[in-house]
Amino acid sequence: SRSQNTLGKGLLTLLSREHLDDDTWEEIEDTLITADVGVAPTQELVERLRTRVRVLGTRTPAELRGLLRAELLTLVDPSLDRVLRTESHEESPAVVMVVGVNGTGKTTTTGKLARVLVADGRSVVLGAADTFRAAAADQLQTWGERVGARTVRGPEGGDPASIAFDAVKEGIAEGADTVLIDTAGRLHTKTGLMDELGKVKRVVEKHGPVDEVLLVLDATTGQNGLVQARVFAEVVDITGIVLTKLDGTAKGGIVIAVQRELGVPVKLIGLGEGADDLAPFEPEAFVDALIGE
Amino acid sequence: MFDTLSDRLAATFKNLRGKGRLSEADIDATMREIRIALLEADVALPVVRAFVASVKQRALGAEVSQALNPAQTVIKIVNEELVGILGGETRRLRFAKQPPTVIMLAGLQGAGKTTLAGKLGRWLKGQGHTPLLVACDLQRPNAVNQLSVVAERAGVAVFAPEPGNGVGDPVKVAQDSIDFARSRQYDIVIVDTAGRLGVDQELMQQAADIRDAVRPDEILFVVDAMIGQDAVNTAEAFRDGVGFDGVVLSKLDGDARGGAALSIVHVTGKQIMFASNGEKLDDFDAFHPDRMASRILGMGDMLSLIEKA
Numbered sequence: 061s062r063s064q065n066t067l068g069k070g071l072l073t074l075l076s077r078e079h080l081d082d083d084t085w086e087e088i089e090d091t092l093i094t095a096d097v098g099v100a101p102t103q104e105l106v107e108r109l110r111t112r113v114r115v116l117g118t119r120t121p122a123e124l125r126g127l128l129r130a131e132l133l134t135l136v137d138p139s140l141d142r143v144l145r146t147e148s149h150e151e152s153p154a155v156v157m158v159v160g161v162n163g164t165g166k167t168t169t170t171g172k173l174a175r176v177l178v179a180d181g182r183s184v185v186l187g188a189a190d191t192f193r194a195a196a197a198d199q200l201q202t203w204g205e206r207v208g209a210r211t212v213r214g215p216e217g218g219d220p221a222s223i224a225f226d227a228v229k230e231g232i233a234e235g236a237d238t239v240l241i242d243t244a245g246r247l248h249t250k251t252g253l254m255d256e257l258g259k260v261k262r263v264v265e266k267h268g269p270v271d272e273v274l275l276v277l278d279a280t281t282g283q284n285g286l287v288q289a290r291v292f293a294e295v296v297d298i299t300g301i302v303l304t305k306l307d308g309t310a311k312g313g314i315v316i317a318v319q320r321e322l323g324v325p326v327k328l329i330g331l332g333e334g335a336d337d338l339a340p341f342e343p344e345a346f347v348d349a350l351i352g353e
Numbered sequence: 354m355f356d357t358l359s360d361r362l363a364a365t366f367k368n369l370r371g372k373g374r375l376s377e378a379d380i381d382a383t384m385r386e387i388r389i390a391l392l393e394a395d396v397a398l399p400v401v402r403a404f405v406a407s408v409k410q411r412a413l414g415a416e417v418s419q420a421l422n423p424a425q426t427v428i429k430i431v432n433e434e435l436v437g438i439l440g441g442e443t444r445r446l447r448f449a450k451q452p453p454t455v456i457m458l459a460g461l462q463g464a465g466k467t468t469l470a471g472k473l474g475r476w477l478k479g480q481g482h483t484p485l486l487v488a489c490d491l492q493r494p495n496a497v498n499q500l501s502v503v504a505e506r507a508g509v510a511v512f513a514p515e516p517g518n519g520v521g522d523p524v525k526v527a528q529d530s531i532d533f534a535r536s537r538q539y540d541i542v543i544v545d546t547a548g549r550l551g552v553d554q555e556l557m558q559q560a561a562d563i564r565d566a567v568r569p570d571e572i573l574f575v576v577d578a579m580i581g582q583d584a585v586n587t588a589e590a591f592r593d594g595v596g597f598d599g600v601v602l603s604k605l606d607g608d609a610r611g612g613a614a615l616s617i618v619h620v621t622g623k624q625i626m627f628a629s630n631g632e633k634l635d636d637f638d639a640f641h642p643d644r645m646a647s648r649i650l651g652m653g654d655m656l657s658l659i660e661k662a
């Protein structure tokens with residue numbers, strides 16, 4: 061792919077060099093910045109690398125690259141718990157809410173997740189709590205039919221909180237294992253819509269705690285992703301991040317800053333528009349793609 | 354940490370007093386801050402480099418006036434350059450001599466194409482046109498319904514002969530829409546297409562085939578204002594894969610700084626024609642280069658002060 065070429069090329073020249081020089085450092089910086097890691101995190105990382113290089117007496121670009129990879133891995137933190145809580149409780153299904161700004165891939169992710177669960181023998185109910193966007197409930201229902209999950213929906217323009225509530229209610233009545241609630245895309249700057257989202261969660265919690273709140277971030281998103289994550293975390297206390305559209309050229313480097321600041325791990329990645337294009341997040345693979353392995 | 358560029362620059366220039374001409378050291382110090390501000394606004398790195406180099410050239414030897422200190426002088430130059438690039442050769446939509454005028458929308462998944470089809474439809478209808486929206490996304494679940502609902506909300510007609518969800522040939526739908534429009538006197542055809550990635554060669558070819566089938570008067574590249582460094586890859590891929598005549602920036606109602614605007618214009622030379630700033634159909638505006646420049650620099654008030662100086 062293109063960006064892999066640009067980044068990869070940088071690192072290739074880097075590797076062909078014999079000792080560390082300013083260009084080598086600059087290429088490391090460029091690699092991180094063009095992957096949307098952000099200026100401040102990049103500078104901090106490079107600073108730490110410089111210290112380690114001094115301490116360790118690192119001399120070759122290849123060694124430096126190894127250190128970079130290790131630093132990035134530390135930031136992404138492979139030890140974080142990335143398990144998705146979708147196991148039903150004694151009396152009630154697990155409840156998962158899917159949230160995020162417009163067009164990131166919430167509905168698609170909900171569909172893909174249902175697919176994984178159904179394939180695993182679980183019964184799944186989908187709640188179409190996006191009553192705003194044109195044909196949003198139809199889109200979710202199509203996904204439900206595709207993967208074998210029933211969709212609970214209400215009237216267009218209806219109250220999303222009551223649909224979410226009903227979905228969980230029906231999930232309980234049916235003895236379903238998991239209820240997945242798809243919510244409308246909303247920009248974190250719209251306080252009215254963010255309040256509405258908070259309400260959806262509170263109303264659902266009348267049935268019991270929500271097990272997962274997944275924030276869907278689009279890998280093409282730049283520095284605004286951090287602001288998004290901050291505000292969503294404040295309003296609905298996100299428990300995991302889904303990084304979508306990683307099948308393109310974007311690297312999704314913003315999740316490094318997000319994870320560092322909020323401590324919320326990336327749990328899943330989206331790799332396409334198909335039902336099976338969902339995968340667990342693997343720190344090592346992510347870091348390798350980021351630095352153009 | 355300084356939040357705004359002006360705070361940063363104030364710190365950089367704490368010990369400098371404005372007089373005479375700008376020295377190279379003054380400029381270098383300012384340029385470092387401008388570079389960071391642009392990167393934080395998501396302007397793509399190669400574009401930042403080229404831009405900073407050209408601004409530096411212009412700033413060298415520039416006169417520091419009574420009213421403006423060295424930092425402000427550089428910012429004024431930066432702002433002028435930004436507005437110049439973003440606002441160069443503004444033009445209106447091109448209408449066909451022989452109707453229907455064909456407008457094709459293309460872009461990444463979720464960028465805001467279908468919503469824009471409704472917005473354009475409604476706006477053009479308001480100007481006395483009779484637009485027809487054409488459902489050529491036959492892939493994304495219920496994209497056809499979505500466009501039909503959007504058309505209804507906009508009070509315009511829709512051509513949606515295929516159900517979608519994987520059924521139907523988008524190239525044929527595009528082709529048929531032209532005859533349909535002609536026979537029913539629709540004077541504008543707006544072709545909504547599926548979202549696609551720059552690296553997806555098959556889908557990129559499909560977009561090129563749709564283009565060849567309808568020979569658009571305008572191909573608009575729709576791009577999410579929140580996009581980061583990938584803007585350049587994507588813009589180049591769409592330029593090479595389908596080609597486009599103008600750009601529409603969507604989701605400008607958020608707080609993303611929107612540096613992609615500069616990246617795309619800089620790399621493709623195509624101008625931004627419209628700004629999409631909300632989910633509702635009238636959340637749609639002409640693009641304002643000056644507002645975009647202050648947004649990218651994150652210093653609206655400061656710039657208007659400098660403008661007046």
Ligand SMILES: Nc1nc2c(ncn2[C@@H]2O[C@H](COP(=O)(O)OP(=O)(O)OP(=O)(O)O)[C@@H](O)[C@H]2O)c(=O)[nH]1
Pocket residue numbers: 160161162163164165166167168169190193196243244245246276304305306307308329330331332333337462463493548550
């Ligand atoms: N290439 C790719 N496309 C994706 C991925 N996930 C979702 N999409 C596409 O992105 C577009 C938006 O996806 P949706 O699931 O509708 O997004 P959403 O967040 O529900 O959107 P709203 O409800 O309108 O806010 C669709 O065209 C999806 O097919 C992914 O991992 N890779």
Ligand SMILES: Nc1nc2c(ncn2[C@@H]2O[C@H](COP(=O)(O)OP(=O)(O)OP(=O)(O)O)[C@@H](O)[C@H]2O)c(=O)[nH]1
Pocket residue numbers: 162163193245247460461462463464465466467468469490493496546547548549603604605606607629630631632636
């Ligand atoms: N806040 C805001 N939301 C927008 C804007 N434009 C579109 N959206 C929302 O973004 C999401 C995606 O918009 P669509 O029009 O479906 O995007 P698309 O490019 O057609 O998506 P695909 O067909 O899946 O590739 C929807 O939730 C829209 O309501 C905008 O200017 N501001």
Ligand SMILES: [Mg+2]
Pocket residue numbers: 166167168190196242243244245
């Ligand atoms: Mg959705």
Ligand SMILES: [Mg+2]
Pocket residue numbers: 466467468490496545546547548
């Ligand atoms: Mg669409």
